[in-house]
Amino acid sequence: MKANKFISSETAWCPGCGNFSIIETLVGVLNKLDLAPHKVVLVGGIGQAAKTNQYVSANGFSGLHGRSLPAAVAIKLVNDDLTVIVNTGDGDSYGEGGNHFIHNIRRNVDITHFVHDNQIYGLTKGQPSPTSDACDLSHKTSACNLSVPFNPLLVAIACGATFVARSFTGRKEHLATVMEAAIRHKGYALVDILQPCVSFNKVNTYSFYDKRVQELDASYDASNKMAAIEKTMEFGDTIPIGILYQEQGLTYEGKNPQLFNDIPVIHKSHDMANVKALIKEFI
Ligand SMILES: Cc1ncc(C[n+]2csc(CCOP(=O)(O)OP(=O)(O)O)c2C)c(N)n1
Numbered sequence: 342m343k344a345n346k347f348i349s350s351e352t353a354w355c356p357g358c359g360n361f362s363i364i365e366t367l368v369g370v371l372n373k374l375d376l377a378p379h380k381v382v383l384v385g386g387i388g389q390a391a392k393t394n395q396y397v398s399a400n401g402f403s404g405l406h407g408r409s410l411p412a413a414v415a416i417k418l419v420n421d422d423l424t425v426i427v428n429t430g431d432g433d434s435y436g437e438g439g440n441h442f443i444h445n446i447r448r449n450v451d452i453t454h455f456v457h458d459n460q461i462y463g464l465t466k467g468q469p470s471p472t473s474d475a476c477d478l479s480h481k482t483s484a485c486n487l488s489v490p491f492n493p494l495l496v497a498i499a500c501g502a503t504f505v506a507r508s509f510t511g512r513k514e515h516l517a518t519v520m521e522a523a524i525r526h527k528g529y530a531l532v533d534i535l536q537p538c539v540s541f542n543k544v545n546t547y548s549f550y551d552k553r554v555q556e557l558d559a560s561y562d563a564s565n566k567m568a569a570i571e572k573t574m575e576f577g578d579t580i581p582i583g584i585l586y587q588e589q590g591l592t593y594e595g596k597n598p599q600l601f602n603d604i605p606v607i608h609k610s611h612d613m614a615n616v617k618a619l620i621k622e623f624i
Pocket of ligand 1: 387390429
């Protein structure tokens with residue numbers, strides 16, 4: 342039996358929060374992959390979901406609101422032997438971090454992005470996020486959007502993402518399979534995880550998702566980009582979950598090896614000569 346190297350600690354989340362399923366599944370997958378905790382970096386921005394890295398025994402980095410992706414990309418580019426995983430919210434990823442979302446996908450750096458999508462701003466107590474369902478003023482609930490809801494999976498494919506998936510915290514086995522495939526994928530991997538916020542989102546509840554999610558069947562071809570684009574637009578009475586799109590393209594690192602030859606910051610060994618060269622570069 343593999344050792345339990347990654348453990349999670351007490352959290353500040355509400356009882357029943359979907360974040361619990363995600364953290365438990367994440368820890369299970371990291372243990373299954375038998376990675377060394379000092380070779381894993383969990384990155385987040387600001388929000389309830391973004392606290393994940395503070396509760397798992399691995400390296401962690403908490404950035405500013407919306408800035409988890411550039412931090413993760415930087416960490417990966419200077420330490421390509423690290424497994425870099427972002428855990429953060431839909432607001433952090435698609436709202437405050439919207440611009441970073443688009444342009445970091447285009448790079449296809451080998452990082453994994455788990456979005457805890459509760460369709461609401463949880464930490465700040467329930468304002469609509471970019472993925473909140475649409476509504477109009479006559480049918481307004483707290484968790485709804487007067488603007489057109491943001492479709493993260495469609496945008497990701499349009500930006501050239503090489504792994505695009507959706508899962509649900511109410512289907513833990515499915516979540517574990519998709520999370521593992523995302524971490525194993527070489528390149529940017531997005532998993533939008535439907536995650537009920539039991540305190541502030543009274544619309545998108547466990548039973549709301551349970552009635553609608555539908556696992557992609559075995560005949561679904563995740564390499565067909567046009568079919569995947571169409572699938573990303575299904576989000577209503579049925580919500581498809583699974584790997585909607587995957588291709589094995591070259592990563593940014595693999596495509597541009599010459600970029601990493603002469604830049605002192607990229608030095609991987611930690612001897613004093615490199616540290617001095619690094620300091621000299623910045624003074
Ligand atoms: C630049 C900036 N704007 C706004 C805030 C306030 N703020 C903190 S967390 C948050 C919402 C987080 O929502 P989400 O990313 O969906 O995560 P959740 O708490 O739902 O897990 C906001 C608006 C902030 N800290 N910084």
